[in-house]
Amino acid sequence: MKKSFYILISLTLIIASYSFRQADDYSYQFAVLKYSGGGDWYANPTSVPNLVKFCNDKLSMNINPDVAEIDVGSIEIFNYPFIHMTGHGNVVFSDDDAQNLRTYLLSGGFLHIDDNYGLDKFIRNELKKVFPNKELIELPFSHKIYNQSYPFKKGLPKIHEHDKKAPQGFGIYDEDRLMIFYSYECDLGDGWEDYEVHKDPEELRTKALKMGANIVQYAFTK
Numbered sequence: 001m002k003k004s005f006y007i008l009i010s011l012t013l014i015i016a017s018y019s020f021r022q023a024d025d026y027s028y029q030f031a032v033l034k035y036s037g038g039g040d041w042y043a044n045p046t047s048v049p050n051l052v053k054f055c056n057d058k059l060s061m062n063i064n065p066d067v068a069e070i071d072v073g074s075i076e077i078f079n080y081p082f083i084h085m086t087g088h089g090n091v092v093f094s095d096d097d098a099q100n101l102r103t104y105l106l107s108g109g110f111l112h113i114d115d116n117y118g119l120d121k122f123i124r125n126e127l128k129k130v131f132p133n134k135e136l137i138e139l140p141f142s143h144k145i146y147n148q149s150y151p152f153k154k155g156l157p158k159i160h161e162h163d164k165k166a167p168q169g170f171g172i173y174d175e176d177r178l179m180i181f182y183s184y185e186c187d188l189g190d191g192w193e194d195y196e197v198h199k200d201p202e203e204l205r206t207k208a209l210k211m212g213a214n215i216v217q218y219a220f221t222k
Contacts, residue, residue, distance in 0.1 A: 026064035028220075031080035033111070034071045037092030041085070042069075043116050047192035048084050054192075054209040055216050059149060063216075073097040077104050082219050083111050086189050088118035091126045098129040105130075105179040110219040113182040114189040117162050127172065127180070136170040136182060145169070145181060148217040150210035157207040159200065160187035181215055188212060 032048055034041050048067045055061045070077050073096050077083070083104075093101065105111060113123060127136065139145065139155075146152040146169070156167035167186035171178045190198055191208020200208075 025062075027062040028081055029064035029066070029068060029079070030082045030084065031068040031070040031077070033083050033085040034069055035085070035087075035091050035093065035097070037090035037122070039087040039089035039091050039119065039122065040116075041087050043086050043088060044189040044193055044197075046194045046197065047086075047189040050192045050194065051209060051212045051216070055213050059213055059217060061216070061220075073100050075100070077101070078107070078109070081109060082216060083109065084114065084189075085111060085123075086114045086116045086119070088116050089122065091119065091122040093126045093129050095129070098126070102130045106174055109179070111180045112215055112219075113180065114186070115182070115184045116187065116189060117160075120184060123182070131172060134172050136172060136180075139169045139171050139178075139181075143169075143171075145171075145178070145214060145218040146211075148214040148221075150214055152211055152214065156183055156186045156188065157191075157204075157211055158186060159191040159204060159208050160198070162187075178218075181218075 030048055030052060032041065049065060052063045052065055052067060056063055056065070068080060070080060070083065072093060077100060101111070113119075115123070124136065141153060141155045146155055156169050158167050162185065165185040168184045169186075170182040170184060172180040188208050188211060191200060191205050192212055195202075195205065
């Protein structure tokens with residue numbers, strides 16, 4: 001039996017029993033996406049745990065503080081309703097990886113991609129494997145993702161400067177549902193890291209965490 005067929009059969013069984021498995025007494029568990037190609041998917045190791053803590057503390061969410069690491073081609077991806085992807089370099093999705101990610105997203109999963117400076121030219125090509133007929137669309141500042149508990153009237157906050165470009169937020173939709181949010185020229189995840197990593201001012205780190213919390217809140221209330 002081909003892996004792709006196994007994925008579709010397994011997904012059907014998963015959806016028939018529950019949408020996403022709950023871990024212990026927590027409502028959700030997040031995961032960081034592992035991928036091939038040599039890019040550092042493991043960059044910013046403290047960022048997502050810090051975001052989870054912020055969401056639990058400030059938004060009274062019930063997210064497992066243990067953040068998983070999941071391979072893009074694994075059937076286990078369906079256990080995590082929110083997946084974060086980052087890195088500086090190359091990304092390669094195999095055909096099976098692309099199909100698995102496509103099925104996950106079309107089934108209600110949410111992917112946040114954060115360009116950690118250098119990811120952009122690679123991830124855009126790989127997303128075409130996942131959705132050949134869909135394009136990344138820049139989201140207007142009026143989009144709900146910027147207007148959750150923490151309003152960002154000018155869109156994404158600029159955390160680190162690289163090429164003197166304004167930060168941009170892009171998305172891919174399934175009809176009217178945003179299933180991928182891509183933060184570009186922003187370094188949002190850097191702002192979630194422990195203070196000792198980049199020594200960013202507390203005000204800047206707080207802005208990054210608030211924007212991250214908006215993304216999470218949007219993903220679960222859209």
